[in-house]
């Protein structure tokens with residue numbers, strides 16, 4: 001096990017969901033708990049990495065030795081991640097909204113008599129992971145997550161190539177004992193010439209195993 005390669009390295013991790021406001025009281029969110037990303041940040045800091053955790057709205061304490069930046073929306077997460085660069089490693093474990101309301105209503109949206117539906121207009125958010133991987137300050141290793149409900153491996157490979165990542169960690173969501181709200185997970189880690197199955201195991205143990213792979217693939221200083 002390589003426990004030294006991360007010491008002194010700059011690691012940025014994103015975690016949790018994003019909330020996209022519709023009006024002053026409502027938002028579009030998702031079921032990410034943030035546990036996987038927080039476990040990765042905790043494990044990185046424990047190995048001596050200088051770790052920044054950009055966290056969406058979650059109910060989790062800050063891991064020891066981690067610098068935490070709290071955000072709410074995908075746009076805020078994008079700014080906070082970019083501001084945290086340069087780094088040696090970026091691990092995008094957040095479940096970032098793909099779409100956000102085109103406008104945020106200043107007042108609470110009311111139901112009007114006679115209206116039996118509401119059409120929301122959404123626009124695409126910026127892809128944080130792809131922007132980090134394509135940035136001038138590209139970290140040596142860019143790691144993404146792929147939460148999939150089907151065709152896990154093919155979809156994850158497409159993400160690896162499409163977003164120009166070094167590693168992608170795929171997991172099946174919507175099944176018991178893995179994914180969003182669980183303490184446990186199972187990951188299929190894909191890279192260029194790499195295919196490793198990790199778990200099922202606790203997210204804490206998976207974070208350690210994932211960072212072993214990351215440390216091995218980090219270019220020498």
Ligand code: C5P
Pocket residue numbers: 014074092093094095096097098125126127128129130143144145146147159
């Ligand atoms: O394309 P998809 O959203 O399934 O990819 C998931 C990966 O991309 C995750 O690592 C997630 O953090 C990242 N992502 C991102 N910004 C977005 C959407 C996804 O960084 N707007």
